Every structure is written in structure tokens, then in C-alpha cells.
Amino acid sequence: MATPVATDAPWKKLAGARRVQAEMRALQRGPLAAAGSSPFISHIAPVGDEVNRWRFRVSHFDEDVPAGQLLNRDLRDLGRKFGQDYLLMEVR
Numbered sequence: 001m002a003t004p005v006a007t008d009a010p011w012k013k014l015a016g017a018r019r020v021q022a023e024m025r026a027l028q029r030g031p032l033a034a035a036g037s038s039p040f041i042s043h044i045a046p047v048g049d050e051v052n053r054w055r056f057r058v059s060h061f062d063e064d065v066p067a068g069q070l071l072n073r074d075l076r077d078l079g080r081k082f083g084q085d086y087l088l089m090e091v092r
Contacts, residue, residue, distance in 0.1 A: 020051045032033055042086075059086035 012024035028044050040060040047053040059075060061068035079085025 017051045021046075022049075024054065046091065053090065055088065055090045057086040057088055 009026065011019045011026065014022055016072060019031050024046065039058050039062070043056060046054040047055050061071045063069055063072065075085045
């Protein structure tokens with residue numbers, strides 16, 4: 001089987017805020033946000049006007065490990081009680 005050839009990411013030719021925005025758009029479309037990926041990462045967006053500060057949701061952790069099963073159960077319980085069945089994370 002042939003190994004796929006990696007292509008250069010389009011944002012590598014950019015700099016500063018344009019590069020960060022291009023990377024964020026790629027994440028929004030990419031495999032991290034694909035249905036069925038574990039964990040499922042969605043709603044990737046900058047916080048306000050800060051391109052170096054992002055907020056995103058994480059859910060549907062790996063059911064093959066006990067910690068993922070427990071986390072998914074807790075998130076389901078929180079979803080039923082409070083309407084939020086995901087972790088909201090923010091990075092800089």
C-alpha cells in the first residue's frame with residue numbers, strides 16, 4: 001500500500017492574524033470536527049476580536065476506555081439536567 005504524500009498546509013505561506021484565521025477555518029472543516037471522530041470537536045471560533053484566543057466544544061469521548069465512558073455518562077447527565085452535554089474549552 002502506498003503512503004499518502006503530505007501536502008503543505010495553505011496557511012504556511014501566510015503570517016500573523018491571516019495565518020491564524022486560515023488555521024482556524026481548516027480546523028472548522030477538518031477531521032477534528034468530522035462526525036464520528038472521537039472526541040468530537042465543534043463550534044471552533046475566536047473569542048471576540050482576539051484571533052489568538054479560541055473557544056470550542058468537546059464531546060463524545062472514546063468509549064473504549066473507562067475514563068471516556070465515565071465522561072460521556074457525566075456529560076449525558078449534565079445535558080439532561082442543564083441542557084449542556086459538552087465541555088466548553090478556551091485556548092490562547
